[in-house]
Ligand SMILES: Nc1ncnc2c1ncn2[C@@H]1O[C@H](COP(=O)(O)OP(=O)(O)OP(=O)(O)O)[C@@H](O)[C@H]1O
């Protein structure tokens with residue numbers, strides 16, 4: 001057993017001679033030492049606790065750090081997934097556009113080839129008769145030029161698919177879109193153009209801008225209720241956008257104030273609520289039974305990649321307007337020549353086309369169909385009168401060649417008048433005719449061959465205006 005705590009040497013006189021004083025002192029020291037030891041043990045334990053806690057915290061922090069890294073990785077993956085999705089959307093749209101374009105090109109090509117064929121045919125006839133063939137060659141040249149530009153468009157699109165940045169005239173893209181889509185819109189929808197003169201050029205990819213227009217025109221047509229006359233207007237303007245303008249309407253992609261060229265597609269369709277406008281540009285958002293909700297997402301992607309602005313104005317039952325803005329470059333496009341404007345008039349109903357020359361009647365048919373009519377065809381006067389007898393109730397008008405073997409146009413016209421006087425009849429001829437008697441008898445017009453689309457349209461419009469209004 002250990003003895004008491006050692007005392008000072010001078011205080012040890014002899015064993016057993018320990019004073020009470022010394023004993024008490026030793027005892028006190030012993031108590032103090034044991035208290036100190038206990039305090040130290042407790043402190044050590046606390047330190048160990050703290051260490052454990054710190055360790056736990058460290059583990060939690062490590063786990064947290066790992067989780068955060070994972071979350072960050074997921075966010076990055078999501079961002080790249082979204083970006084990828086956007087790219088896929090554009091790719092899907094591109095394929096679809098290619099399909100629509102190819103369909104449109106095929107359709108337009110057919111019209112153009114028919115015109116080329118018809119004009120070549122009429123030219124040959126004229127040459128044989130020793131008449132001037134220049135107008136036919138001019139018409140053929142124009143048709144071929146247009147066909148070439150359609151081919152270029154398709155090739156450019158099917159090529160890299162990357163934006164082909166160049167100086168773009170909104171007006172020209174608008175005219176091209178009108179030309180391609182007029183024929184495929186529903187009958188109750190009319191497409192109008194309101195194109196500014198001297199519009200500044202912009203920097204962009206014409207085919208992608210065409211794609212934007214295609215989506216906007218398609219949506220506008222789909223927004224027009226069936227059975228009601230709808231109107232779509234494509235408008236171009238030069239505009240100075242200021243703070244005030246930026247405060248009005250819904251800016252999907254806002255701009256900085258400045259000078260811009262704008263391209264607008266406005267419709268008189270069903271319009272949208274403010275909530276719908278906000279959601280309309282989300283990928284896969286659609287309110288249509290067969291819609292895929294990709295049109296406006298692609299529009300936004302394209303305009304954003306062009307650094308342009310996008311504005312929407314819409315009201316339920318008040319129609320919609322989608323407007324894109326791109327910075328105006330210095331200088332402007334030449335004023336589009338009035339004659340290069342495609343016809344945008346549309347009619348409806350059935351036309352009886354009578355001509356013994358297949359190529360000529362095919363030209364007439366394609367022109368009539370271009371304006372939205374359906375066509376019945378007859379090869380001579382007798383057949384024409386028979387068809388007229390059966391179908392006069394459904395006919396909007398008759399377009400008939402004057403000179404045909406067997407019963408000619410004049411005789412057939414007189415037979416038709418006996419059956420139904422309300423159906424306008426226009427006679428066409430390659431010769432100069434001035435038979436005023438026929439007009440006295442109610443002829444609705446004479447159309448001189450060869451005719452261009454504009455003359456054809458004028459003759460049809462004038463004849464249809466002569467129809468007695470129903471009731
Ligand atoms: N001109 C418009 N008038 C009224 N609503 C419109 C118009 N344009 C778009 N919308 C609304 O925005 C929605 C999204 O349009 P978006 O073009 O993205 O897809 P979609 O037309 O439904 O389908 P998709 O274009 O893929 O065939 C439409 O379903 C429609 O509700």
Ligand SMILES: [Mg+2]
Nearest residue numbers: 218219295296
């Ligand atoms: Mg759409």
